[in-house]
Amino acid sequence: MSNTSAPAMHDKLTNMELLTLDNPVFCCYLFWATVLVVKMLLMSLLTALQRFRYKVFPNEEDLFFKNIEVQFDDPHVERVRRAHRNDMENILPYFIMALIYVCTNPNPLVACNLFRVAAIARIVHTLVYALYPVPQPSRILAFATMLLITFYMAAVVALRTLRFI
Secondary structure, three states: OOOOOHHHHHHHOOHHHOOOOOOHHHHHHHHHHHHHHHHHHHHHHHHHHHHHHHOOOOOHHHOOOOOOOOOOOOHHHHHHHHHHHHHHHHHHHHHHHHHHHHOOOOOHHHHHHHHHHHHHHHHHHHHHHHHOOOOOOHHHHHHHHHHHHHHHHHHHHHHHHHHHO
């Protein structure tokens, strides 16, 4: 077994190895994508928790408590739902773009740091929006961080593939 450094291994990856566990960039992507998926799943649980906490249910069959009515506009529940929807609108396109970016065989240090920062930005976004509301510009900074990373990845992919169109 040779003592191949990460950058040297990065240079030796073939196209078939880019989406395998032999590629540290792909492994980093998988880890941080998993963190974001778990975060999004927890948003569903947080919505349910808010519904029970404030006794706000959108369907007749969900009314577990006596003397309450169907309700759609509780601000606590809706805040969590908006944060969850924002995740779906931003994280899902990021997943696709980041995976395509992995296929360009990017520099491992740059790519892994982009994945880390993007995931942490979305976690911060949820904290300052759904859990502990903080005045702007906290939320827009967290939102813009992942958005800019996604655009950066898109630009890299576009520039590396432009010659093929």
